[in-house]
Amino acid sequence: MKNKEQPTQLFLKWFDEELKLSKVRIPTAVCLSTMGTDDFPNARFVSFKELIDDSFIITGPLNSRKGLEIENNNKVALTFWWTETERQVRIQGIASKISDQLADKYFEARNTNSQAVSLICEQGKETDNLKKLEQKVLDKVSENTKISRPQNWSGFSIKPTRIEFMEFKKTRFHERKLYQVVADDWTLKNIQP
Structure with a gap:
């Protein structure tokens, strides 16, 4: 059936309810899944911005593994699990690179240590001297100068094509709603637990 309610509005409502109750240090963590260049799926936690x-x-x-995998295949999935409200949101969609202006905004909002790590480290690459790499980061931070966003640091906008909401129930009769884009419009199905 066609649905007037946008699933992203329901997502924001649920996200806000979880944030109000959450005691975890990083409540914006989300599992990003990509298809690996070796044809194995990959999953890792990243920070949802907005x-x-x-x-x-x-x-x-x-230039990280996730960045290269998205460049190779931009069909991705996000999975949110919220402990306090016992809800899960699964999203499938198409990723595209964000604008440089938006990337600059997010990079400037990071703390200096995070900026230095992004400037100096090549995420996921092998190193033979972790201490030396860490010292480079500490030296950069101690310079106390503005760190500009490296060209290889940016972000992705994930346009959803499917969003599933699940509320866990003690009876295990979980409530599940599946929104899908069909002919440029959201449809809604209730699906079995």
Whole structure:
């Protein structure tokens, strides 16, 4: 059936309810899944930034494994699990690179240590001297100068094509709603637990 309610509005409502109750240190953590260049799926936690134009924004290095995998295949999935409200949201969508202006905004909002790590480290690459790398980061931080966003650091906007909401119940008769884009419009199905 066609649905007038935008699923992203329901997402924001649930997200706000979880944030009000959450005791975890990083309540914006979300599992990003990509298809690996070796044909194995990959999953890792990233930080959800915000919704812009009904798309989910995440950031990180473009030359990291996740960045290279998204460049190779931009069909991705996000999975949120919220402990306090016992809800899960699963999103499938298409990722595209965000603008440089938006990437600059997110990079400037990071603390200096995070900026230095992004400037100096090549996320996921092998190193033979972790201490030396850490010292480079500490030296950069101690310079106390503005760190500009590296060109390989940006983010992705994930336009959803499918969003599933699940509320866990003690009876295990979980409530599940599946929104899908069909002919440029959201449809809604109730699905079995």
